[in-house]
Amino acid sequence: MSPKLTADQVRQVEEIEDYQRTTDRLKHLVTELEANRAGQARTIQQLCEKIAIEASQMRQRALTGSVGAIADVAGGMSVMAARGGGVLLKIRALGDAVNSLQIQLDAALKRAMTPPEPKKPA
16 A cells, blocks of 8 residues: 655645656757768757757746755756857757756655654653
8 A cells, every 4th residue: 555645745746746747858859969960050959949949938936845856867868959169069958957857857756755754752
């Protein structure tokens, strides 16, 4: 039988699941960028802009939600996608960042679902 979660834990789990959906969208965009790496410059630029906007919004939500590690990675993704440079370098860095986000979110979800320790009487 699984232990019941507190209201705060339920809120944290829902917030983390929302971040996971955003991470899935980012992963899809990075995969699309990788598939179009030899495509037109305009297409690549548009994909990079979408990634930068999505990651920036995720960063802002994570900062207000006090999830610092996720905010740091999302902020780095936003900067990486928006800056100039080679597309291959961007693809590698963005792919690594998405993997890092997924790992961070899995760990945060596990922490959020851990039942609180019962208080010991004094």
